Amino acid sequence: MKFETKAIHVGQAPEPATGAINVPIFQTSTYVQKSPGTHKGYEYSRTGNPTRTALEECLASLEEGKYGLAFASGMAAISTVLNLLKTGDQVVSCDDLYGGTYRIFEKVYRDYGLDFVYVEPTNPATFEKAITKKTRMVWLETPTNPLLKIVDLKAVAKIARKHKLISVMDNTFATPYFQKPLTMGIDIVVHSTTKFLGGHSDVIGGAIVTSNKKYYERMKFCQNAVGGVPGPMDCFLVLRGLKTLSVRMKEHEKNAKKIALFLQKHPKVKKVLYPGLKNHPQHKLAAKQMDGFGAIISFVLKSNLAGAKRFLSKLKLFALAESLGGVESLAEHPAIMTHASLPKNVRDSLGISDSFVRISVGIENVDDLIEDLKSGLAVV
Numbered sequence: 279m280k281f282e283t284k285a286i287h288v289g290q291a292p293e294p295a296t297g298a299i300n301v302p303i304f305q306t307s308t309y310v311q312k313s314p315g316t317h318k319g320y321e322y323s324r325t326g327n328p329t330r331t332a333l334e335e336c337l338a339s340l341e342e343g344k345y346g347l348a349f350a351s352g353m354a355a356i357s358t359v360l361n362l363l364k365t366g367d368q369v370v371s372c373d374d375l376y377g378g379t380y381r382i383f384e385k386v387y388r389d390y391g392l393d394f395v396y397v398e399p400t401n402p403a404t405f406e407k408a409i410t411k412k413t414r415m416v417w418l419e420t421p422t423n424p425l426l427k428i429v430d431l432k433a434v435a436k437i438a439r440k441h442k443l444i445s446v447m448d449n450t451f452a453t454p455y456f457q458k459p460l461t462m463g464i465d466i467v468v469h470s471t472t473k474f475l476g477g478h479s480d481v482i483g484g485a486i487v488t489s490n491k492k493y494y495e496r497m498k499f500c501q502n503a504v505g506g507v508p509g510p511m512d513c514f515l516v517l518r519g520l521k522t523l524s525v526r527m528k529e530h531e532k533n534a535k536k537i538a539l540f541l542q543k544h545p546k547v548k549k550v551l552y553p554g555l556k557n558h559p560q561h562k563l564a565a566k567q568m569d570g571f572g573a574i575i576s577f578v579l580k581s582n583l584a585g586a587k588r589f590l591s592k593l594k595l596f597a598l599a600e601s602l603g604g605v606e607s608l609a610e611h612p613a614i615m616t617h618a619s620l621p622k623n624v625r626d627s628l629g630i631s632d633s634f635v636r637i638s639v640g641i642e643n644v645d646d647l648i649e650d651l652k653s654g655l656a657v658v
């Protein structure tokens with residue numbers, strides 16, 4: 279079965295009791311047993327719920343993995359992956375990460391005796407150099423957030439395998455429609471389904487997909503033990519989002535390409551970061567390991583903080599908000615908003631300056647979006 283068909287059908291057979299074409303929202307906490315221990319596969323909804331099962335099966339198939347787990351948020355999924363580690367273990371990660379991931383590493387799990395090191399991720403050799411006897415896991419994002427660097431997934435997965443490390447990849451930005459890390463040798467994929475997978479800015483959710491039975495069973499155990507599970511209504515919303523993922527991603531990308539080219543030519547824009555642009559330093563690698571370049575664009579204005587603030591406040595269609603991946607376009611200021619949890623010296627060394635802006639291109643008409651950006655740029 280191909281991607282578009284799987285998104286609509288896997289895990290979503292018509293409901294047998296009534297023939298309902300959609301998976302019902304099984305709004306129940308518990309399940310009646312015929313005699314003690316005799317049940318229909320469900321005992322208690324922290325452990326399992328049929329709406330969640332449908333979502334987990336569909337997500338696993340889209341990522342070409344064997345096992346899926348759905349969570350109450352992307353962070354709950356990330357936390358559960360970290361539960362595979364023990365005190366004294368080390369994680370080697372990218373120097374450009376989702377702010378919340380950096381925060382849970384540094385402000386939560388470091389207190390439990392885990393160690394985290396960060397490397398410049400565009401050269402796979404930097405990962406290998408950072409590996410010590412304590413290293414157990416490699417944690418990746420590509421394209422990275424917000425600098426949109428590309429990590430060579432096959433190369434880093436190979437290094438991880440050689441050193442018997444668990445490789446983890448946050449595939450929120452690209453989605454399985456554009457990039458399938460498990461097919462490139464990565465062990466575990468995590469998602470914030472809040473973003474493109476849900477796609478309508480109406481739900482918070484997360485997911486893990488893997489084909490490794492041992493990791494799956496431990497994470498499933500931890501999911502049930504810790505309890506960060508999604509409610510059935512949230513699972514239903516993500517599942518509904520998945521049905522249109524392919525059509526949305528195509529439109530997102532078509533608009534993003536046009537906007538990246540528009541920004542690149544604009545006199546008030548100093549620099550555009552988008553892997554789909556030919557002048558992106560890793561455009562070739564992106565073209566090789568991705569089937570499309572996604573909808574996130576970062577750019578640097580020829581201005582100071584005040585100019586960036588004027589630009590963002592002037593936009594009408596691009597809503598000034600954190601998050602990304604919804605049908606509506608969003609714009610944000612990483613230094614003040616999503617990446618404020620990174621220390622200023624770290625932001626500066628990465629190039630996330632006061633005139634750095636990130637946009638998530640929606641699926642509105644692209645001419646309207648360009649008009650909106652033009653009016654914002656006029657006041658820079």
Ligand SMILES: *Cc1c(COP(=O)(O)O)cnc(C)c1O
Binds near residue numbers: 352450472
């Ligand atoms: C949003 C996001 C997360 C966190 O997900 P939540 O659903 O907000 O908990 C993790 N990784 C990336 C890349 C994200 O964009």
